[in-house]
Amino acid sequence: MIEAIVAGLAALLTPQALLFMLIGVVYGLVIGILPGLGGVVAMALLLPFTYGFETAATLALLLGAHIATIWGDSVTSILFSVPGSAKGLALCFDGYPMTKQGQAKRALAASATGALLGGVIGAIFLALCIPLIRPVILALGPSEYLMMALWGLTVIATFSEGSLMKGLTASVLGVLVAFVGMDVVTATPRFTFGTEFLMEGISFPVAMIGLFAVSEMMKLAIKGTPIVDRSLVREESTVWQGVRDGFSHWWLVVRSSLLGLWIGVLPGVGASVAGLAAYAQAVQTSKTPERFGKGAVEGVIAPDATMGANEGGGLMPTLAFGIPGGESMAILLVAFIGLGVVPGPDMLTKNLDLVFSMVWIIVIGNIMVTLIGLGITPWLARLPSLQANLMVPIVLAVCFVGAYATRGHIEDVLVAAVFGVVGYLMDKYRYSRANFVIGMVLAVMIERNLHISLTLYGNDFLLERPIALAMLAFVVVTAALPFVRNWRRKKRALAAGAASS
Amino acid sequence: MKETRRKLMLAGAMAPVVMSMPGRALAQAGDYYKDKIIIINVAGGASGGHTRYARLLQPYLQKHTGAREVRIVNMPGGGGLKAANHIWRAKPNGMEIFFGNASTLILASLAGSPGATFDPTKFTFLGRATSEPRVLAVGGKSAIKSIQDVQKLKRPFVYPSQGTDEDFYTMAVLSDALGFKVKAVTGYEGNADTALAVIKGDGDGHITGWSESRGPILAGDKHPVLMVTSAPSPDYPNIPIVTEFAPQAKREMVRAMATVLETHRSYIGPPGMDAQAVAAFRAALNAAMKDPGLLEESKKGNRPVAPLDGALQQKQIAELTKASASLSPVLKAAVKAIQ
Numbered sequence: 150m151i152e153a154i155v156a157g158l159a160a161l162l163t164p165q166a167l168l169f170m171l172i173g174v175v176y177g178l179v180i181g182i183l184p185g186l187g188g189v190v191a192m193a194l195l196l197p198f199t200y201g202f203e204t205a206a207t208l209a210l211l212l213g214a215h216i217a218t219i220w221g222d223s224v225t226s227i228l229f230s231v232p233g234s235a236k237g238l239a240l241c242f243d244g245y246p247m248t249k250q251g252q253a254k255r256a257l258a259a260s261a262t263g264a265l266l267g268g269v270i271g272a273i274f275l276a277l278c279i280p281l282i283r284p285v286i287l288a289l290g291p292s293e294y295l296m297m298a299l300w301g302l303t304v305i306a307t308f309s310e311g312s313l314m315k316g317l318t319a320s321v322l323g324v325l326v327a328f329v330g331m332d333v334v335t336a337t338p339r340f341t342f343g344t345e346f347l348m349e350g351i352s353f354p355v356a357m358i359g360l361f362a363v364s365e366m367m368k369l370a371i372k373g374t375p376i377v378d379r380s381l382v383r384e385e386s387t388v389w390q391g392v393r394d395g396f397s398h399w400w401l402v403v404r405s406s407l408l409g410l411w412i413g414v415l416p417g418v419g420a421s422v423a424g425l426a427a428y429a430q431a432v433q434t435s436k437t438p439e440r441f442g443k444g445a446v447e448g449v450i451a452p453d454a455t456m457g458a459n460e461g462g463g464l465m466p467t468l469a470f471g472i473p474g475g476e477s478m479a480i481l482l483v484a485f486i487g488l489g490v491v492p493g494p495d496m497l498t499k500n501l502d503l504v505f506s507m508v509w510i511i512v513i514g515n516i517m518v519t520l521i522g523l524g525i526t527p528w529l530a531r532l533p534s535l536q537a538n539l540m541v542p543i544v545l546a547v548c549f550v551g552a553y554a555t556r557g558h559i560e561d562v563l564v565a566a567v568f569g570v571v572g573y574l575m576d577k578y579r580y581s582r583a584n585f586v587i588g589m590v591l592a593v594m595i596e597r598n599l600h601i602s603l604t605l606y607g608n609d610f611l612l613e614r615p616i617a618l619a620m621l622a623f624v625v626v627t628a629a630l631p632f633v634r635n636w637r638r639k640k641r642a643l644a645a646g647a648a649s650s
Numbered sequence: 651m652k653e654t655r656r657k658l659m660l661a662g663a664m665a666p667v668v669m670s671m672p673g674r675a676l677a678q679a680g681d682y683y684k685d686k687i688i689i690i691n692v693a694g695g696a697s698g699g700h701t702r703y704a705r706l707l708q709p710y711l712q713k714h715t716g717a718r719e720v721r722i723v724n725m726p727g728g729g730g731l732k733a734a735n736h737i738w739r740a741k742p743n744g745m746e747i748f749f750g751n752a753s754t755l756i757l758a759s760l761a762g763s764p765g766a767t768f769d770p771t772k773f774t775f776l777g778r779a780t781s782e783p784r785v786l787a788v789g790g791k792s793a794i795k796s797i798q799d800v801q802k803l804k805r806p807f808v809y810p811s812q813g814t815d816e817d818f819y820t821m822a823v824l825s826d827a828l829g830f831k832v833k834a835v836t837g838y839e840g841n842a843d844t845a846l847a848v849i850k851g852d853g854d855g856h857i858t859g860w861s862e863s864r865g866p867i868l869a870g871d872k873h874p875v876l877m878v879t880s881a882p883s884p885d886y887p888n889i890p891i892v893t894e895f896a897p898q899a900k901r902e903m904v905r906a907m908a909t910v911l912e913t914h915r916s917y918i919g920p921p922g923m924d925a926q927a928v929a930a931f932r933a934a935l936n937a938a939m940k941d942p943g944l945l946e947e948s949k950k951g952n953r954p955v956a957p958l959d960g961a962l963q964q965k966q967i968a969e970l971t972k973a974s975a976s977l978s979p980v981l982k983a984a985v986k987a988i989q
Contacts, residue, residue: 189695193701196702201950286846287846287849287850290846290847290850290852291852331765331813333813333836333837334813334836334837334988335836335988335989336763336813336814336836336985336988336989337989338764338765345731345732345735345765345767348731348732348764348765349726349732466842466846470845470846470849470865470866470869470871471865471866471869483702556695556726557723557724557725557726596837597837597838597839598837600836600837601810601835601837601838604833604835605808605835605852605853
């Protein structure tokens with residue numbers, strides 16, 4: 150194994166491989182920053198240029214680009230509340246409030262450090278867990294995915310400050326929107342009103358662009374002030390502060406990374422769920438959950454660490470079974486075939502040095518992204534102080550182009566605009582947009598996996614799936630924990646009040 | 651005499667014009683796309699297999715049509731139905747062409763899918779780029795080892811599926827033709843998800859393209875039991891072929907199904923497409939498929955091509971309508987069963 154680790158690194162230390170990785174990383178950062186374009190598009194566009202080069206260089210180019218899009222996504226979420234793709238959504242919850250509080254540099258640096266540490270921790274655990282990967286993948290199935298989605302739902306309470314009823318209403322609206330289109334189980338059109346466009350459903354990234362970015366720009370246009378008015382809020386944070394945050398919350402980073410690795414290993418659980426699950430985990434385990442949604446740096450670190458680690462996990466089904474876990478892995482599989490590499494169980498025994506090359510690409514790629522990211526952060530952090538009359542048209546144009554680029558449908562531009570109005574009204578009347586999103590992401594996942602569990606294992610599926618049962622117990626405990634803590638705090642406060650009087 | 655001479659002179663003068671007419675028609679067809687822009691609407695996303703093939707063929711189509719540009723436009727949605735509905739309504743001047751899985755369109759229409767607003771037989775079939783045989787594979791550790799074992803099962807064959815795609819319809823036809831019951835478990839996210847369900851043993855087996863299952867088959871994670879093709883192939887000599895295995899009474903139906911599946915990645919034009927455009931595109935596609943540059947690139951990138959002439963394809967599709975009478979009720983019943 151040590152030999153494979155060294156050979157994997159040696160293959161990458163050629164001028165061609167290092168140059169390709171740098172090109173991939175810079176290109177991935179640019180693609181990631183553009184809304185509507187993510188890792189899949191980045192890799193798909195590079196694929197035709199990969200034939201005829203060294204295996205390690207080709208993989209460095211493709212994976213380097215893919216890794217870099219993660220932080221690229223986070224940048225626009227933090228600075229403008231524009232999620233570059235579904236993955237970057239969780240960064241809007243606390244990253245954008247941090248920007249508004251004059252802490253953009255800290256948020257961007259914490260995000261880059263979180264992604265770096267997540268990527269490295271994920272890669273290390275991935276290397277250690279290679280013998281366990283196949284049994285883990287085979288042990289988990291639809292019932293366990295269902296429990297993960299239920300866990301994601303528990304975060305609704307966090308965003309329901311003031312009125313639980315309003316929080317639940319927002320979630321239900323999200324669920325209803327998710328059900329537009331062809332039913333995944335019965336192939337029946339739902340809420341499509343006979344239109345061809347709606348049969349495909351409402352695109353999640355497009356709805357996000359509308360709900361968060363377009364609505365924020367509407368607010369700015371009405372107020373006529375920049376996102377951050379430097380005469381009122383000075384940028385007092387530093388890049389170094391963000392880097393320190395990443396390291397000082399090391400336990401949160403480790404937990405989030407392992408969560409990301411695990412979610413990545415499971416095909417069928419998307420990266421958008423990974424970000425939300427990471428956020429849920431950060432909230433549930435925090436001693437001060439009330440700070441979340443208002444600019445808590447942990448809300449930035451956790452999703453980035455999870456998504457950094459998620460990439461390594463996503464490689465596993467592709468390598469262990471030759472089954473691509475997602476669209477980007479399908480592209481990687483094509484590149485493998487072009488390179489004459491046959492993924493499958495042999496890959497983890499006979500081609501181990503190539504597997505370790507990929508692990509090293511994740512590590513080195515993440516380091517490159519973070520160094521570049523930290524270098525450009527001071528310039529990026531100035532963007533939110535642009536005047537509204539300049540900012541609004543630029544961001545709106547980028548949003549609408551992004552909405553179109555997501556699926557290439559002109560109708561999606563209209564959808565983004567409609568969701569912009571919906572988001573504006575929800576914000577005005579204090580209906581949580583985050584809850585809407587959670588409902589939208591998890592609805593189909595719950596529907597799918599509940600249906601499959603019931604069909605395969607019957608009504609008592611929980612008794613047949615002990616891991617799912619244990620996970621349900623975990624969900625109940627973590628959901629109850631904040632309520633128990635609150636109850637205790639109130640009890641203590643009452644007792645203290647009684648004692649002082 | 652004078653009159654005769656005049657007629658002869660006139661005939662002599664006209665002869666080159668008359669004799670050059672077929673050549674001129676061909677030349678006109680050959681020049682049809684010269685300096686024009688052809689839009690290829692690919693029925694899938696930028697990362698999908700259709701796009702990769704469309705991009706592989708793009709420069710060769712441009713070379714052989716003489717077009718100024720062959721533009722690839724991704725039109726994903728509804729499993730190709732969005733792009734198909736679009737081309738159904740497109741101007742028949744041949745400037746917009748569909749590229750994608752033709753079998754999905756035919757099957758969706760036969761099954762009465764609400765998304766299919768077209769009659770697939772009325773499309774103009776311009777030729778196939780490639781076709782991949784489809785295989786029914788069971789889990790490597792499953793007690794089922796052959797298609798006979800599937801038929802002998804005392805319970806329904808558990809079939810994990812993404813929904814009503816071509817493999818779902820194929821399974822419905824196999825179940826009817828070979829006489830075994832199927833329990834379709836729909837809702838899986840994609841082929842990775844259904845493949846894992848089969849490997850784990852949650853499902854008995856699933857149908858995929860040969861290349862998709864090849865790796866897991868070689869690794870022993872899956873075991874092939876039936877090829878859904880119309881002819882045997884030297885690549886898999888020991889796996890039964892559905893058209894040879896089905897009982898005589900059902901052979902016409904399974905052959906129709908195999909033919910539909912073999913239409914696979916094809917170029918399709920709108921109904922009533924301009925005859926010159928049809929001739930020019932078919933000729934250019936045939937030439938492109940034989941281009942040594944394409945063949946070399948296809949081999950290097952491991953993207954095999956399997957051309958089929960558009961005129962022949964059109965004939966096959968027309969013949970298919972005769973057999974569709976038996977396919978349609980089976981497909982409709984399968985959709986009804988999951989609803």
